Amino acid sequence: MNTKWKLFLIATLAFPAQQVLSQDWMVPSDHTALTNPSEYNLENIKKGKELYTRNCQSCHGDPGKNNPLALLPLPVDIASERMHANSEGDLFYKITTGRGVMPPFESTISENERWKLINFIMNFKPGGNQLLVDAPPVKVKLLASVNENKSTVEILAEREDAESTGLENAPVIISAKKTFGNIELGRAITNENGRAEFTIPENVIGDEEGYVSIVVSMGDGYDAHEVALEKAKVGKNKVVPRLIKGEVLWSTNNNIQLWLLLSYISAAGGAWLVIGYAIYQIIKIKKLSKSS
């Protein structure tokens, strides 16, 4: 293929995609003019945040972080200029009707709640009056170790800024590493010294020798490097039952049922022995004609 062809291909392939992206999502003018009946206050924004987390975040991502799901067209960040080019009425229409990969929420979120959701979106309007401000995460130095004898995790959380004072009442998450992610084993709350102890449940499954990789991290609102405690012998041995064993019909010839193989060989072999015998008779006829 030469370059010309490739260009043509790229152009033809790219054209419809571009069209989808650039095509404006037209909103009837009467909808654009609608005003939000839900008052813009902290309470409504908080309610809207809840709704956003449950219904929207999986696609649109965290506000301002620009981390939407890779869909076509890409979901727009709710803190972006593009999002806020819409009037509140536009947003209401779009949430209600949906389009393409964006589902309609007409019957799943009530009208009142949809407006509260818009309150939350408006919280991120560039240059707007942001009422709900997430407190900057507390920087934490997290230390942890595993006591294999007691089967516990000992945790020390300290403020990083001050003179390393213990962090009180902070939630700590203890998880175990699995093939594709960490499974939460439980949470612990630090005491006044910033210490916490977590007893590892007995039924945690480790590797084939019972070694578990423990991960300790902090809950929301805290900024800490997670601590990975590799290979602690605190879990049950992972049992790996053999799947292909004995005589199974669905496996290879190595696992074939003996009776089946013997039947096959004796039936086919027997038949061909008899056929061989018949051919031998033919040879005998030939021999007889020579002898007499």
Add this chain to the structure above:
Amino acid sequence: MNKIESPEESRKKFDRIFTDLTRSIVKKDELTRFWFFILLMFIGVGLWGWIIQIDKGLGVTGMRDYVSWGLYIANFVFFVAVSLVGLLISSVLQLLNFSWGKTISRAAEQIAIATVALAGIIIVMDMGRPDRLLNVFLHGRFASPIVWDLTVVSTYLAISVLLFYIPLIPDLAIMRDRMGSKVPAWKLKIYTILALGWNGNPQQYAIVYHAVRVLMILIIPIGLSIHTVTSWLFAATLRPGWDSTIFGPYFVVGAFVAGTAALIILMYVYRLRYGLKDYFDDFHFDKMGRLLVLVCLVYLYFNINEFLVPAYKMKSAEGVHLKDLFSGAYAFLFWFVQIAGIALPIVLIRIKYFRKPLPLSIISVFVLFSAWFKRYLIVIPTMEHPFLPVQNVPEHFHHYAPTSTEIMIMLFSFFTSIFIISVLAKFFPVITIWEYAEEKGIDRKYFTEKS
């Protein structure tokens, strides 16, 4: 039969038998040439279709992901079915001492060889990668019904060829000695080689009887397994319509019906074409008619079992399938097959008139056609009704309709099998000469006399 005749009379009688039974070999006319031209033309067209299929892929057929077995497999089952006539006529009847079966056993073996050989070829034509046929021998899994099927098909073919050849040896010697200038020299040479220098001594005859008897017994389990294993290709799956325990015997009996009908037609063709009225006579047709009624009755019994029992229960998936057969898209075909293929022969052939050669042959044509459609009904409707709904695929994935390429390749199989039968009839007598002459009380010593 035991009447002692004068040498003169015996010679004359044997001469007549010889002339009659070798007419198919010496006969040369426009019609023969035209017949072979037609056969070869269709074979060529079919092969061309296969080349297209290999080049473009199996997508040239009407098969798709849901109906993934179509005409070819239906046709394969049909051919395996028809081939079973070899077992019925040249083994079961002989072992039960029905002597009238002797006359027709060579024709039965011709059908058996031609159809079972084609069954093997059809399987290869149905494969997505025929170039990898060798994998079956390199990596064959002994737990797969396909490996069993290939084993029994090849075994059955070998036995059928031997059952055709061994009783033919004395005939070959007779032709070697008596044909002279009636056939071209190369044909005579073939007879000479194949006759193995037969000189007609009693020991040789004893060996022929012995070998044939051994093979007759062997072909019974092999013949039964060839069609039973073929039925397991379906019965071993979980699909409604195939998931049945009686498929083995059901297929075997259906095969007897199809094979008997095919043999009656072939007998009628030989009788007409080669002037064998006195050989395939009314008596043989009468007997064959009775046999057809018998196997049809047994087949009826199996059909009632196969359809009535699930229809009584109407399990969900099975119910969809049965409704489609009884009153849905396949209703016409289904009832046609049941009536023309089973009910009609049972009712009509019991009347003596319909056991005469022509009426019986006409009925047999209907039975044979029904037998083919019956295989179609066994394979396709079941595949159209999987357990889960057929969705998100183009419309033509939902229903099966054979394409022209597929029909071309199917015609190839029909015409090739007829071609094999025609060639066998053109080379070898269609009735065993020595056996027939012996039956008529002619002494063996006259057989090898040069004319």
Add this chain to the structure above:
Amino acid sequence: MENKNRRNFMKTLLASIGAAGVAGSSSILSSCDRIEAVDGDKITLLTSSGELVEVDKSQLKPAELPSLSQNQKQGREGLPGKSWVMVIDLSKCRNARECMKACQNHHQLRPEQHHINVLQMQDAEHTAPYFMPKPCQHCDNPPCTKVCPVNATFKREDGIVLIDNERCIGCRFCIAACPYSARVFNWFEPRDAEKYEGVTYNIEANVPQKKGTISKCLFSADLLRDGKLPSCVSACPNGVYWFGDRNEDAVTNGTTKETLSFSKLLSEGAAYTLMKDLGTEPRVYYLPAKDRAFPFTGEQV
């Protein structure tokens, strides 16, 4: 004491593996199927997921691709100690079909070929309709491998039912045997056949596809080998899929990356398997379509 030493040793070992993993990330790029165009120091590559990416030439390192026979061997053995399972939460499925698209890109499938197919189901006249993604069930008593005459489809120790399309003879007996309609056939030349020409066959992705052979869902066995989730699982925008190792009793959601106990998810969600009365023992579990957060419109989104 001894234990501690061992742990330290394991730590350093893991650290070195981790570093190797970072360095190795560029080799993922070099394992791209084919170089499309060379332009100065930048190079455009076609990734295995069907995307065109532009990368710096200096990033490229020759990857060590296993040879065909090696690939077939390791593909038949499977991943040691694993027992893969999938849980499909029907209450989450909105028929977005991202799984189907990702799958078709990964496995070089035509639009009508589905390794995973989202079906619209309704169990009885008055019951609610629902969407049901249906991949291969990777049965523990697989009817398909039972009937294969040449051992071209087979079960691995880690539970995956795989296909070797270098061996398949195209008899389609496995299609007839499969009660879940999970198998597709290459009736014609596969999609983009010319693009994949000369690419070494990867048995764990069944790519390149070949005319006249079978294909079906393989739980993206090639991705699992790299420690990644199957392409359908990670493509889902709605959190429908959970995937993991049954031996360690954990499944991870492809959308939220949340990891839960497999047994707990099944028992709390009242999980079931498809057509269990057939005795096929599927490895794909379904959570019933109850408490759905969206209406069933019955049409493709």
